[in-house]
Amino acid sequence: MHTQPTQVLLPYHLSEIDDKLNRIAESLQLPKSKRQLASERYKALATYLENDPIFFKYWTKDAYPQGSFAIRTTVKPYKKLEFDLDFVVHLEWRAGNYYTAMQILEELWQCLNRDGTYKDMIERKNRCVRVTYADGFYIDIMAGCQKDMWDNHRLKVPDRKTRIWTASSPLGYALWFKEISTLPDNEFLRLKRAYNEKLNIVDQPAIRLSQDIVKEPPYELKSPLERAVQIIKRLRDIYFYDNQDLATSSIILTTIAGYSYRKQLSIFETIDGIISYVDGLVGQQWNKNRPIKILNPANQEEAFSDKWDDEPELYTSFLEFIRFVKALWQRLRYSDEEKRNLAMMDAFGESRVKAILEEFKTHKTEVLRSIVNAGNAGALYTTSDVKLKTSLQENSYHNIPKRNFGGDNFLMPIQRFIPSVNQWQRHHIQKFYGSQFKSTTIGKKLIITGKIRPHAYCEEYKIRIEYVSGQTPQVFITSHDIKPLAKIHMYKSGALCLFYPPDLKWTYRTKIADHTIPWVAEWIVAYELFQLTDKWEANEVKH
Template identity: 35%
Template sequence: MLNLNDKKAQIDDILDRMAEGLQLGDARYDRMKQHYEAVKNWIEKDEKFFKPFNYEVYPHGSVRILTTVKPIGSDEFDLDIALHLKTNHAAHTPQKIYQELKRRLMEHETYKGMLETKKRCLRLNYSGDFHMDVLPGIQEYEWDEDRLCVPDRELGTWVSSNPRGYAKWFIDRANTVKVSLLEKAIRAENLPADNFRFKKPLQRAVQLIKRYRDIYFQDDDTYKTSSIILTTIAGIYYTGQESIFDTVEGIINQIQSNVSRLPHRIKILNPVNAQEDFTDKWDSEPAYYEAFKAFAVHLYNEWQELKRENGVLNEGRILKGLFGEDNFINAQRAQTELLESYRNRRDLGVNRETGNFVKASTAASTAIKTNTFYGEKKVFRK
């Protein structure tokens, strides 16, 4: 799915394949879906409180906006679920909604041993696999189907939230570009559309930046930057680039500019609720902001190195460091299989100056011979 004369398309193809490799495997995704459906059914069968209400249970977060990333090592993936009641929130206290959900989950023989209370949600720990955060809430306004009042257990008050509205905002931002660079490459090379998952550059960029974050903070995650901050920054700073490479570059350039230019910390507000500052912890615990700045500067510097014409070996070294060696190798292997199909058609060459793959007819290129067994011409005898 790449134009052999376009280096940016070649790198985008590698980045896309790496992002695809970061997604949750089908087996884990199916397990999560089954557990989500089971929890949903258990809540729906409650006779004591929930059954009379009109409500929805739906996923939000990275699963909804298609930016999931497999955890590294023993880390667990988090599945965010909203329990959205459509009733008058003034008729219920925050403590009541929270305690009723806790009561219902505690009535389940399995769930009661997995339950962990959090500030605004209740967590079910599926040990060694993932955890499910169930956020209870009541629709804040009748005329807005997305905004919720959620209980803050520590404050004992309702807090405005909008997880579904946030997902809509992000998807709208991702859809700023109608046809990505890789989609155009498919059409140019006349390849079948099912060779490509058609995720937008912004979604791929978020996956890659989150993976770099995981690697960067792997040894010490005390002040690790949260996914909601990185996702929101990416959505705010995205300006509709068609390529994954340009999207990542545009985001990190904006971060670098603001971090170095502003005399105060950058502030990342919830785009669908300006009263909520996702980065308010950076005031009370400045070490989080300092860690974010160091993380952003390192990514910026590595990306500048990647932009230089240093050949495929150096580019591979940088990409391995940013997004993981195994992930890069698997993506490179997949791209090589595609390039092998070009080689077999004798369309493939190598640029003598950069080492990048190009069409064999391109100036300053050397054609690559068709592969044969041990480099010898195959002779078939009767």
């Protein structure tokens, strides 16, 4: 039996800002109950129209949602803004030859007006008929004729203002957005691994510590572009709340986002790319007062930005909105976490962000605790990139079980120095961890330096290991200013207390690679959990 060689993928880490943006976007999504209700109402309307014995039964080819429902970018209404769904009644191409644009619109109106349920709920709009329900939810129905018999994606739709046909392609647009937002397989796998690591999702539930691992992830894994569109639409709703007539349409924002997307894995970088893309388009305009053109990528005959030519104040408002988003994104670049959180509160609302920050802290605590508990149970594994896993991984060390942090600073009796032992230790570190660590020799002392980030919820720590053959290694954190305390198992010298000496006798043959380095990773997780709970939860012997 032959196995395919495993492709090595560069690791990707889901940043804290992306984690929080994911949570914000998830909180903006319509709840399942609302989506189900919208789906039921849409299906009822579609069924009614398709069975209309006078007109639509004979000409309807298909009926399907368009807009945010079709491309998975729905957001909840902001404050009292209404929630809606758009769908298309796709008519045979011949209907467009037999009937005028205004006749098609009138047939749609008359069909709904004949029904006792819908007749008091409908109103005419420019390209559609709106059905408004008692709870404020509404559905916009657009009837369009296929432009020709060969192309299912291009429609001509009636326009009440001009009284003629206009070009459209809602199905083609949805397919374009799906293709643009879909990551290449390898990139999606990198994102999925980062998502799983961040949220502590294990692919093999049968072998995990089920009572400790969080079973329900706090947010769905979606394309960064889908998330970016949700976030930028909510920022639009907030920015234009007092001037809704000037608000940039969702289709323009979504199209610009799609045109700008370069398969980034980060939501933050995706929105940063949208800002840069708009800056670039505006910069290319020789006449800065002339609006940029935003065309339908699925049908270049349709310009979504036509209104900007007729109403230049809409274009001016759009540019001001982009400047607002740009300023916000600059604030989110702050290295200070408190400043970043304040920027989020200003943008998305204090109560929403506070709830998300509390949820973030709770989930982080649960995830880190599950890792600490796995270590306490002797069920932790360290990978070659120094990640702690709660299930057996290919090319990993099983962390030494039945070990405690703690005890007095234990110095072994001086033993005979054997130079080859230092080289032996260096060899095993390099063999397993590759270039993760650098080593040098100063006199009799082997100095090992490197960076460890044992879990996506942990910060990255720079460490320094000092070792003399036969002696217990001394480990120091060099990247963080941590006050030495017995309760976090750090001696006054700053050295870490990684094991209780009676648990293990350190000899010439005890490896730093499979003992010390995994223990440092465990200490980092336990320390970060301590910062959240003020309690050392790993197995310990008190100092």
